[in-house]
Structures are given as C-alpha cells and as structure tokens.
Amino acid sequence: MTQSLDSLRFRITKRFGAKVVLDDFALEVRGRQFVTLLGPSGCGKSTALNIVAGLIPASDGELWIDEQRMDHLPTEKRGFGMVFQNYALFPHMTVFGNIAFGLELQRRPTAEIRERVRQMLALVQLPDFADRYPAQLSGGQQQRVAIARALVLQPRLLLLDEPLSNLDAKLRIEMRAEIKRLHASLGLTCIYVTHDQTEALSLSDWIVVMRDGIVMQAGPPDAIYNRPNNLFVADFMGFRNFFAGQIAADGRLQSATGALQLHGRGHEGLGQGEPATAAIRPEDVLVTADGTGGNQIRGRVEIVEYLGRDHEAVLRLEDQSSLWVHTPAPLAPGETVSVTLPPDKVIFLPGTPQMRP
Amino acid sequence: MMARRRAEGREVDLTAMLCLAPSVLYVIVMFVYPFLHGVYLSLRPAKQSGLSFANYAAFFSDEWQYGTIWITFSIAVPTTLIVVSTALFLAYGMRRGIRMERTITTILVLPVSLGVILLSIGIQGFYGSRGWFNQILLGSGLLSEPLQLTNNHTGVVLSLFMQQFPFCFLMLLGYISGIDPTLEKSARTLGAGSWTVFRRVMLPLMAPGIAIAVALVFVMSFAVFPSAILLGQPAGATRTIAIAAYHQAFEHYDMSYASAIAVIMGLCQLAGLLLIVLLRQRMVTAPTMGVGKR
Amino acid sequence: MRGRLWHLALYLFVLGFILNLLGIVTHVSVSAFAKRWFGTPLPPQFTTDWFVYAWKNFDLDRVLGVTVIVALSVVALALLLAYPAAYILARRNFRGKALLLLLYFLPLVIPQMTYGISLATTLYGGPIGGTMAAVILANLVPMVPLAIFVLIPFFEQISMNLEWGAQTLGASRLQIFRRILLPLTVPGLLTAGVLILVNTVSNFELTFLVSGAGSQTLVVALFYNVFAGGVRPVYSVDAMALMYMATVLVILLVALRFVRPTQMVFRLDQPGR
Numbered sequence: 001m002t003q004s005l006d007s008l009r010f011r012i013t014k015r016f017g018a019k020v021v022l023d024d025f026a027l028e029v030r031g032r033q034f035v036t037l038l039g040p041s042g043c044g045k046s047t048a049l050n051i052v053a054g055l056i057p058a059s060d061g062e063l064w065i066d067e068q069r070m071d072h073l074p075t076e077k078r079g080f081g082m083v084f085q086n087y088a089l090f091p092h093m094t095v096f097g098n099i100a101f102g103l104e105l106q107r108r109p110t111a112e113i114r115e116r117v118r119q120m121l122a123l124v125q126l127p128d129f130a131d132r133y134p135a136q137l138s139g140g141q142q143q144r145v146a147i148a149r150a151l152v153l154q155p156r157l158l159l160l161d162e163p164l165s166n167l168d169a170k171l172r173i174e175m176r177a178e179i180k181r182l183h184a185s186l187g188l189t190c191i192y193v194t195h196d197q198t199e200a201l202s203l204s205d206w207i208v209v210m211r212d213g214i215v216m217q218a219g220p221p222d223a224i225y226n227r228p229n230n231l232f233v234a235d236f237m238g239f240r241n242f243f244a245g246q247i248a249a250d251g252r253l254q255s256a257t258g259a260l261q262l263h264g265r266g267h268e269g270l271g272q273g274e275p276a277t278a279a280i281r282p283e284d285v286l287v288t289a290d291g292t293g294g295n296q297i298r299g300r301v302e303i304v305e306y307l308g309r310d311h312e313a314v315l316r317l318e319d320q321s322s323l324w325v326h327t328p329a330p331l332a333p334g335e336t337v338s339v340t341l342p343p344d345k346v347i348f349l350p351g352t353p354q355m356r357p
Numbered sequence: 358m359m360a361r362r363r364a365e366g367r368e369v370d371l372t373a374m375l376c377l378a379p380s381v382l383y384v385i386v387m388f389v390y391p392f393l394h395g396v397y398l399s400l401r402p403a404k405q406s407g408l409s410f411a412n413y414a415a416f417f418s419d420e421w422q423y424g425t426i427w428i429t430f431s432i433a434v435p436t437t438l439i440v441v442s443t444a445l446f447l448a449y450g451m452r453r454g455i456r457m458e459r460t461i462t463t464i465l466v467l468p469v470s471l472g473v474i475l476l477s478i479g480i481q482g483f484y485g486s487r488g489w490f491n492q493i494l495l496g497s498g499l500l501s502e503p504l505q506l507t508n509n510h511t512g513v514v515l516s517l518f519m520q521q522f523p524f525c526f527l528m529l530l531g532y533i534s535g536i537d538p539t540l541e542k543s544a545r546t547l548g549a550g551s552w553t554v555f556r557r558v559m560l561p562l563m564a565p566g567i568a569i570a571v572a573l574v575f576v577m578s579f580a581v582f583p584s585a586i587l588l589g590q591p592a593g594a595t596r597t598i599a600i601a602a603y604h605q606a607f608e609h610y611d612m613s614y615a616s617a618i619a620v621i622m623g624l625c626q627l628a629g630l631l632l633i634v635l636l637r638q639r640m641v642t643a644p645t646m647g648v649g650k651r
Numbered sequence: 652m653r654g655r656l657w658h659l660a661l662y663l664f665v666l667g668f669i670l671n672l673l674g675i676v677t678h679v680s681v682s683a684f685a686k687r688w689f690g691t692p693l694p695p696q697f698t699t700d701w702f703v704y705a706w707k708n709f710d711l712d713r714v715l716g717v718t719v720i721v722a723l724s725v726v727a728l729a730l731l732l733a734y735p736a737a738y739i740l741a742r743r744n745f746r747g748k749a750l751l752l753l754l755y756f757l758p759l760v761i762p763q764m765t766y767g768i769s770l771a772t773t774l775y776g777g778p779i780g781g782t783m784a785a786v787i788l789a790n791l792v793p794m795v796p797l798a799i800f801v802l803i804p805f806f807e808q809i810s811m812n813l814e815w816g817a818q819t820l821g822a823s824r825l826q827i828f829r830r831i832l833l834p835l836t837v838p839g840l841l842t843a844g845v846l847i848l849v850n851t852v853s854n855f856e857l858t859f860l861v862s863g864a865g866s867q868t869l870v871v872a873l874f875y876n877v878f879a880g881g882v883r884p885v886y887s888v889d890a891m892a893l894m895y896m897a898t899v900l901v902i903l904l905v906a907l908r909f910v911r912p913t914q915m916v917f918r919l920d921q922p923g924r
Contacts (some may be wrong), residue, residue, distance in 0.1 A: 055815050075818040084818040088812035092834045101830075102820035146816075153820065369745050372824075376735030380795050383732055387792050388766065389757050395769025447664060450657035462667055462912040467672060470903050471896060472853035474870050478877060478892050479675030482682055487690040489674055519671075568752065573760070580762030583855055587877060599764040603860075612772045619768040625764065 004031045004189050005080050005156040006066050012045070012051050013060040014213070015043030021047050022213040023132035024061075029191060029206075034183055036192040036200040038224075039210035040236070045193045048210075052191065065156075085162040087142040089134040092311050093123070096130040096146050100152045120148040120325050131136070140171045147182070160192045164199060176202055187228055201225060209212030209233050229267065231277060239279040240324045246275055253278045253348055261318035263294050277349045282312070283325035284345035287337060295341040299323055301331045315339065399617035412617035416561050420616070425598040425624060431586070432597065433578040437516045437627045439566065440525050440647075445567065448529040465523040466488070477516050477587035481507050484515070490640060503591070512588035513595050521574050525566045528573075532566035533559075575633070576626045666899065676896065680701040682889040701890035708883075709876055709891055718868040718898075721783060721858075725790045726844050732791075733798030733843070738832070740799065741806030742833045755796040763793070763856035771860040781863025790851050795837045798843045805839025838909075845906040853899060 008029040014022040022044045029035050037045035050056045054062065054075035063071040070078065085284050089098050103113045121127050124144040134142055139240045143163055144256055150158060160179070180203055194200055201221045207233075208218045217224060217233045228234040232244070237349055245255040249272055262278045269321045270276050282351065299315030302322075314332050315323040325331075325339065402411040404642055415421045423431025455461065456525040468476055484490045484506040535557065544558045582599040598618060606615035683701060685694030693739055705711060736755075740748070741781050756764070770792065774785045809832065815829045852869070867875070876888050 050815075053815075053819060055818065064882075075815075076821045076823060078819075080819060081815065084812045084816060086810060086812055088810065088816035090813060090817075090831060101817070101822075105821045105826060149816075149820065373743060373745070376739045377751070380732040380736040380756070380799065382844055383791065383795055384754055384758065384824075387770070387788060389754075391770045391773040392766055395766075398769070428832075443664075448659055455661065459912065463907065464665070464669055467903075467910040470849055470853065471676075471899055472870055473855055474874050474877070475679070475892055475896055475899075476675065478873075478889065479679045482678040483674045489678060491689075491690070492692060499899060500734045503829055505893065575762070575792075576882075577762055580764040580819070582764050583859075587874075592778070602768050604765070606768055606771065616766050616772060619765060623761075623765050626762075 001143050004187055006031045008052075008063075008065050008069075008157060008189070010063040011051060011056045011061045012048060012063075013302075014047055014051060014056075015059045020213060022051075022058075025210075025213060025215065027208060027218075029189060033205045034186050034188075034190045034192065035206045035208065036194060036204040036205055037208050038194060038200040038236075039211055039216075040195055042212075043210040045210050046161055046211040049159050049191060049193050053080055053082050053159055057236070059161050067274065077246060079153075079155055080157045080159055081153060081155035082159045083143070083146050083150055083163045084162065085165050087134070087139075087146045087166075089142055089145055089149075091134050093133075094130065095126070095132050095134070095137070098134070098145055098153050099149045103151065106153075116152055120152045122179070123147045123151075127137060140175060141169050141177060143167065144178070147179070151182070151186070151188075153232060156189065158190045160190060163195050164194070164196070172199075179203060197225075209236060228347070229349070231353060234279045234347070234349055239281050239347070240284065241280050241285070242353060243278045244275070244354070245278070247272050247348070255319070255321075256352075257287075257319035257321065260297065262341065262346055263343035264348050265344060267348045270348055270350055274350070275352050277352050278346050279349055280341050280346045282324040284342060285323065285325045285327070286325045286340040286342060287325065287329040287331070288340055294340060295343055295346065297323070297341065298338050300338060301333050301335045301337060304331050306335055395616040396620055397468065398613050399620050403611050403613050412614045413621070415614065416617060418562065422601055425596055425601045426621070428595065429579055429597040429599075429622075429625070431583070432513055432517070432581060432595065433575055436521065436578045437512050437571055439514070439577045440518055440521045440578075441529075441571050444522060444526040444529050445563075448533050449559070449563075451530060451534075452484065452533045454534075462527065465526065468484065468519045469523055471603060473516065473520055474587070476519055478520075480512060480516055480588060483580055484512070486617050508590060510594055513581065513584050516584035516588050517578050520584075525570050525574050526617055529563075529566060529570055533563055536562050564637060565642070567631055572630055572633050579626050579629065579634055579651055598625070603612060634640050663882045679889050679892050679896070682886055683893040684890075685886055687778060688886070701884070702894070703884045704884075705887045705891040705894070706886070711872075711891065711894070713865070714867060714869055714872045717783060717786075717866055718852060721786050721790065721866075721868055722848055724787045725794055725851045728787070729791055729794040729798045729847050730840060730844060732795050733802055734735050734836075734840075737802035738800045738806050739805045742811070754823045755799055757796075758793045759796050759800075763854075766792075767857050767860040770857070774861050781861070781866060785861045785863075786858050786866050786868065789857045790854055792857070794847045794850065798847060801843040801846060802836070802839045805836050805842070817862040847907050849899070849902055849906055852902060869898065 005082060009027065011024060011026040012022050013024050025044065025048055027035070037144070039045050047056070051058045052316055054071075054073060055234065061071070062069060081314050085234065090101065091295070092103065094115055099117045100113050103116060108116075119129060124147060126141060126144055126148070127135070129141065129145070134145070137145065143166075146163070146276075164175050168173060170297070174203075176199060182188065183203070192199075192203060201224075204221055206218065207221055207224045209216045209224060217229055224233065225237055226238065226239055235242075243255045243260060245253050245257075245260075247270055248254040248261065251266065252263050254261055255277055255278075264280075267276070297317055301313055301319045302316050303314045305312040310326055310328050313325045313333055315325055315337070317323055323339070331337065399412055400408045400410065402409060402415075407410060438495070482488050484504075486503040486505065490506070493502075494500045495503060506515065540558055540562070543552055544554050549558070580599055581597055582603070584599055585591060585595045585597045591600050599622065602615050602618035602622065603610050605618060681694065682688060684697045684699065684701075686696040686698045688694035701885050740752070767789075770789055771780075773781050774789065779785045779788070793881050813831055813835075814827055817831050822830070854868070855870050855874065859874065862871055873888070873891055876891060895916070
C-alpha cells in the first residue's frame with residue numbers, strides 16, 4: 001500500500017508580474033482525503049497544483065507536510081506523483097519503459113522493477129500492453145499508463161491536473177470510476193484539479209471552489225451542490241435562475257421589479273432590507289398548477305429544446321424576466337403555463353448580480 | 358535543506374546563462390567584434406597615424422573605386438527586379454497548390470546546393486559563345502551571330518538569378534499560401550475580377566512579404582563576388598564593390614582601406630533597405646501582418 | 652481558362668529551368684570527359700585522363716581531406732554551441748530575448764562579403780590566419796545561428812509536461828537531459844547537422860577570405876583553378892568541378908532523407924511545416 005501522509009497544509013500567494021494569480025490561497029488536506037480544486041479556467045487552480053508539486057515557485061507562502069516545512073525542496077525530492085491533462089508519456093519509451101522510469105532512477109533491482117510494473121499494469125487493467133508505445137494507445141489507455149507511472153512509486157500524495165479533460169464523454173465516466181476505485185483501494189491522498197462539477201462531486205471528499213485565485217467556498221460535495229453561499233458558486237453549480245431584489249419584512253424576497261415575492265431558504269446574515277438574490281435550478285422548477293407553499297408564477301413559453309428525456313425551456317414571466325425550466329413535461333412554444341418554485345429549492349444569496357466585482 | 362530556486366518566466370537564471378553563454382560569446386567575439394574592429398580599422402589609414410577619414414576620401418575621389426558603387430547597383434537592382442517579379446508571378450499563380458510540388462521544389466533547390474562556383478563554371482561553358490546554347494541558336498538559323506551571354510554584365514545577372522530565384526520563389530509561395538483563401542472568394546462574389554482581386558485585395562496583403570523578398574534579394578545581390586569574377590569582367594564592367602574590397606585586402610594588403618570599402622558596401626545595402634521601407638510605407642496603407650492570415 | 656494559362660506558364664518555366672540546369676551540368680560533365688573540344692556539339696574524342704590529371708596536379712587528396720575535416724568539425728562544434736542555446740530560447744521568454752534573437756540572426760542575413768573582410772583581417776592578425784582552424788572558426792559564424800534556428804522548433808515540439816513528469820518521477824536535470832531531451836531531439840540534430848554540412852561544403856566567400864594555401868576546401872580550390880585559367884586546361888578544371896558536384900550530390904541525396912527541400916533554401920526556421 002502507499003505510504004500516505006498525515007497532513008498537508010499550505011498557504012500560497014503567486015504573482016505573475018503585476019497580476020495576482022493566487023491571493024493567500026490556503027488549504028489543509030488530511031491523509032487519504034480526496035480534495036478537488038474546482039473553478040473556471042484562469043482561476044489559479046492549476047497554478048496552485050504546480051506550486052504544490054514544486055514545478056513553479058510561489059511568490060510567497062509556505063508548504064507543510066506532516067508538520068515539516070517543504071517549500072524549498074525541489075520537485076524530484078518531494079515524492080509526489082503527478083498526472084497531467086495531456087498524459088505526458090515519454091513517446092520514445094514503451095509502456096513498460098514509461099512506468100519503470102521512476103524505479104530505474106531509484107536504481108531498483110531489475111526483478112523488482114519488472115514485478116512492480118506488472119502489478120501496476122494489472123491494477124490499471126492493461127496487463128498485455130507492456131511493449132506498446134504511447135502512440136499506439138487510445139486516450140483512455142494513455143491516461144491509465146500515466147496514472148500507473150505515477151502510482152508505481154507509491155507516492156504519498158497524488159496530484160491530478162484535469163486528467164480527464166482530453167477524453168470523450170463516455171471515456172470520462174469510465175475513468176472517473178477507475179480513479180475512484182484506485183483512491184479507495186490504495187488509500188491515496190489526492191489533490192484533483194478540474195472545471196467539471198460532475199467530476200468534482202463524484203470523486204471528492206472536499207471541494208474548494210476557486211475564482212481568480214480566491215476561495216469562494218470550501219466544503220463537502222453536498223454542501224457545495226445544495227447550499228452554495230454566494231452567487232458565483234451557485235451559478236457555477238447550475239443555478240441558472242436568479243431574481244435580484246431585497247429581503248422583505250416577512251422574510252420573503254421581493255424582486256427588484258416588484259412583481260415577484262418568493263419564499264425560500266434564508267441565508268444567515270441576511271436581514272430585512274438587504275439586497276439579495278433568489279436562485280433556483282431549472283430542474284427544480286415544477287411545471288404544475290397546484291403549488292403548495294406558494295411561489296406560483298405564470299409564464300409564456302418562448303423556446304423549447306428537446307433533449308430526449310427532458311425538455312429545456314425558457315419562460316417569459318409577467319415582469320419580462322426569464323425563467324429556465326428543465327422538465328419531462330412536454331411544453332409548446334406560445335403556451336402559457338403555471339409553474340411552482342418549491343420554497344425548499346429556492347435559496348437566498350447575498351448581493352445581486354450587478355454588485356459582483 | 359535549501360535548494361536553488363528554479364527560475365521561471367522572465368528571469369534568466371544560472372542555467373540559462375550557462376546555456377546561452379557559449380554561442381552568445383562566440384557571435385560577439387567572432388562577428389560583432391571583427392565588424393566593429395573593421396569599422397575602427399577603416400578610420401586608421403595605413404600611411405597615417407591617428408584617426409581620419411582618409412580612406413573614405415580616397416575612395417570617393419578615385420573613379421576607379423567609387424564607380425564600383427554604380428556598377429554594383431546596376432547589377433543588384435535589375436537582378437532584384439527580375440527575380441522578385443518572376444518569383445511573384447509564378448508564386449501567385451501557384452498559390453492554390455500545384456502537382457508535383459515536392460519534385461519542383463527539389464529541382465529548384467539544386468542550384469543553391471551545388472554552389473555558385475559550379476554554377477558559374479557551368480554557365481560559362483553552356484552559355485559561352487561556343488557553348489550549346491549558342492550552337493542551337495546558330496544552328497537553327499535563329500541568329501547569325503552568337504549571343505554574348507558570358508564575360509559580361511548579363512552573365513553575372515544570370516548566375517545571380519539562378520542562385521536567388523529559388524529562395525525568393527519558395528519564400529513568396531509560402532507567404533502567399535498563408536493568406537486566407539476565402540478573402541479572394543468573397544471578393545469574387547462581390548463582383549471583383551482577377552485583376553481587381555490582385556490589385557486591391559491580394560497585393561496589399563502580400564506587400565510585407567514582397568518587401569522582405571525585395572530586401573533580402575537586393576542585399577544578397579549587392580554583395581556579389583565570385584559570379585562577378587568568373588562570369589563578368591572583374592577589371593572592367595563588372596568590377597563590383599566587393600571585388601574592390603577584396604583587391605585592397607589581398608592584393609594591396611591595405612586592410613584599413615579594404616575595411617573602409619566594406620563599410621561603404623554595408624552602408625549602401627542599408628540605404629537600399631531604407632529605400633525599400635520608405636517605398637513600402639508610401640505604396641500601401643493597408644494593415645500588415647496578421648490581418649487576413651490563416 | 653486563366654488558370655490554364657498560369658499553369659502552362661509555370662510548367663514552361665519549370666521546364667526551362669530544368670533544361671537550363673541540365674544543360675549547365677551536362678556541359679561541365681561532357682567537357683570533363685573530352686580530350687579536346689572546340690565549338691562542336693560533342694567532343695570528337697573522350698577520355699578519363701583529365702580526372703587523373705586533376706587529382707595529381709590539383710592536390711585533390713589533400714583538398715578533399717581538408718574539406719572533410721572542416722565540414723565535420725563545423726557540424727560538431729556548431730551543434731555543441733547551439734543545442735543548449737536553442738533549448739533556453741525555446742523554453743523561456745525573458746527580457747532581451749528579441750534582441751538576442753536579432754543578434755543570432757545578423758550573421759545569417761548580412762552577406763558574407765560584408766563581414767568577411769573584417770573577419771579575415773581579425774583572423775590574419777593572429778597566428779591562426781590562413782589555417783584550417785581559421786576556416787572552421789569563420790564557418791561557425793553563420794552556422795551556429797543556423798543550427799540554433801533549426802533546433803528551436805524541435806525543442807518547442809517537446810511538451811514541457813514531459814520534463815515536469817520526469818521531475819515528479821525523481822529525475823534530476825542531467826537525467827532529464829540524457830534520457831528525455833536528447834533522444835527526442837535526435838531528428839532536430841540530424842536536420843541541423845545535415846544543413847550545416849551542405850552549407851559548409853559549398854561555402855565560398857568566407858572560406859575563400861580566410862583560408863591559406865594548405866587549408867582550401869574543394870570549392871575554393873576549384874575557384875583558384877578556374878582563375879589560373881591559362882595554366883590549367885579547362886577540361887581538367889571541369890573534371891575537378893565534376894568531382895565536386897558528385898560529392899555535393901551524394902551529400903544532398905543523404906540530406907534529403909532528413910530534410911525537406913524548402914529547408915535547404917530557407918535561412919529562417921519554419922515551425923511546424
């Protein structure tokens with residue numbers, strides 16, 4: 001099994017010229033945890049990963065592993081495995097050569113190298129591929145070799161930089177399961193970087209949502225998914241309907257246009273009169289007339305997209321705002337329908353979209 | 358445990374300096390220094406002490422010497438015009454691709470690889486007054502007297518053409534191929550005929566490439582040396598400035614004067630370049646690189 | 652219709668060019684085998700004596716030796732100096748990089764006669780003037796930059812992630828160089844080496860200006876023999892020219908296995924093409 005670490009914590013600031021890419025980005029990872037840095041491109045997540053690996057230096061900050069300071073250690077001495085988006089397999093070596101590379105550098109006896117590589121190939125389910133070259137492998141196979149190459153050295157930490165981004169949708173699902181299986185069976189500590197929320201949700205114990213080098217929210221997957229605590233995270237996690245307004249005296253949100261009063265789950269720290277936004281996912285909007293608990297709205301169907309199982313539609317409400325709806329119910333353009341926004345699916349978030357920096 | 362911080366981005370760390378140092382030093386010591394030394398030397402005439410412009414004065418007061426400037430221009434300018442216009446004509450016609458491209462490029466590349474000496478020897482033989490070319494023309498009755506194509510101005514230009522054309526053509530071909538073909542198509546759909554397309558759409562876009570081609574061919578042709586000796590009259594009509602510099606250096610052993618001539622040659626080339634840049638500025642007001650390129 | 656005219660003109664031109672080249676080269680070849688030839692379509696008698704004559708009288712065994720030594724030395728030294736520089740230039744962007752690239756570019760774009768005279772002056776000022784060492788040093792001036800510009804795109808093609816991956820697997824800088832970079836840049840080294848070889852063997856101006864009696868390469872010796880026209884029968888000179896051409900064509904055949912024809916003529920790099 002891998003020799004895992006007990007804890008990793010760091011605090012990083014990184015500047016490229018005048019631009020601050022990471023602003024005092026801090027994180028603590030416990031042994032055997034699967035932590036994901038999630039965010040749009042340019043948010044600094046890959047930069048943070050590269051700094052943890054020692055591949056680029058931080059402008060400021062520290063890195064502690066098991067309570068020992070590590071930031072002055074060069075990459076090759078840190079013992080972290082890393083998997084890249086473009087696999088980074090050595091094209092002039094066979095699969096065997098690639099996986100054995102790190103072991104050869106450690107001057108392990110030939111018999112040991114052969115055995116460990118064999119075990120690794122079996123683990124990633126490529127037992128007969130030892131003599132092939134990377135160019136002869138498919139994307140998924142290459143990625144498995146890349147993972148095997150990193151894991152054969154039994155690293156105490158595995159860093160993954162958007163490893164599935166170059167794979168097609170079906171392969172991504174298979175490889176996700178593969179990574180999850182490896183993490184569980186080997187007891188790995190992983191830091192994973194991605195812009196794909198599905199990957200983050202399915203693989204992680206802990207998600208850190210980032211934007212422009214700052215942590216927007218950190219927490220377990222269900223907290224990030226169901227209880228985003230700011231507009232950015234909500235938007236990123238699929239809440240597409242936003243109604244800006246104010247908190248009224250009865251706790252409901254009064255939309256800025258005055259036409260809507262919505263019940264919803266409150267946000268601590270939001271008092272009466274404060275600017276707030278109500279948000280709900282398209283999938284949570286019920287296309288039905290009988291609304292229990294309130295939040296009934298009428299709207300005219302403008303556009304309908306057929307998605308097979310469901311329909312994606314845009315409704316034009318009385319105050320001219322739009323409502324995105326994702327429902328199995330068949331809707332026709334021009335139709336006027338009543339929809340319900342279940343209050344327990346509506347969340348209130350501080351601030352309004354115009355206030356976002 | 359302290360390790361050296363690896364540099365990244367805009368820094369130049371020790372590793373980078375060690376990697377670059379040998380070649381940088383070499384270019385400075387073996388190119389920049391001799392060049393500057395030559396300029397300095399040109400100002401220290403052989404028969405005088407101290408710095409002076411005596412060499413330059415001597416050059417410009419002796420028609421045998423300053424006449425070489427005109428001679429060299431009279432070789433370089435026609436060569437440049439003929440090479441670039443032929444190359445442009447053909448490259449433009451081939452911009453949408455040609456069959457047997459690789460064969461054609463291989464053939465075009467042969468003259469350069471064979472080298473100027475072999476070419477000149479061959480031209481001397483083939484185009485000489487008793488060579489096959491004239492034999493064919495005389496034998497078929499097209500001419501009554503052999504064409505004088507060697508040991509004169511024409512021979513030199515011919516040799517230069519064979520050396521410069523391949524490079525110029527391939528460069529222009531590459532450049533023109535890089536221009537977005539849909540620009541031409543859309544111009545046609547808007548009613549533009551071939552000539553209009555060329556004049557108003559393609560020419561402005563090709564202008565930077567043409568300017569570079571003209572500049573390179575001119576500069577290279579201006580320094581003509583072996584062709585002028587083997588195929589021309591090095592003591593007369595084709596006594597180019599390079600020959601003048603060579604004579605001073607290796608027959609009169611006056612390195613100082615020779616360096617001065619080399620400096621003048623360089624300045625003439627620079628003047629030619631400036632002229633090209635100025636002409637280009639005035640001719641085309643269209644935006645340059647990047648626009649319309651794939 | 653228009654297109655047809657272009658194509659016709661093009662093929663006619665290429666045909667003309669080929670005939671031209673063929674005529675030139677064949678004439679030299681025929682003359683080399685001619686006993687005597689004066690104004691007739693073909694010489695009345697053929698012989699191979701001129702080759703023997705040239706070999707004996709033009710000191711060709713030594714000249715050939717010099718050419719080989721000079722060419723191989725220039726290739727080796729140019730690659731040695733250019734390799735690390737090309738690596739840094741491909742990987743890093745630093746202040747002054749544009750200036751540095753311009754510096755490397757100058758010896759390629761400034762004609763050899765323009766800077767050759769002063770280079771010769773400098774070399775003749777010291778003890779190595781006129782020797783093989785001077786010829787090697789002079790040829791390196793344009794060849795080191797050429798090697799750099801040819802190698803840079805080959806380095807750029809190697810993803811930085813390969814080096815990073817090797818680092819995370821424990822490789823030191825030296826190990827990365829030996830086991831990752833070097834094997835992957837072999838094509839680049841071959842391309843650059845072949846281009847330098849062809850350029851050095853056929854280089855005239857620089858070698859001419861700095862060489863002495865014992866350090867002439869094949870081309871320069873050929874030139875001197877043409878020039879000493881009266882003393883040397885033209886057939887023997889043509890014989891020597893033919894031998895030179897054979898040498899170059901052999902090198903060219905080998906070269907074209909590794910290098911595209913366009914690269915032989917371009918003095919600039921062409922990433923990706």
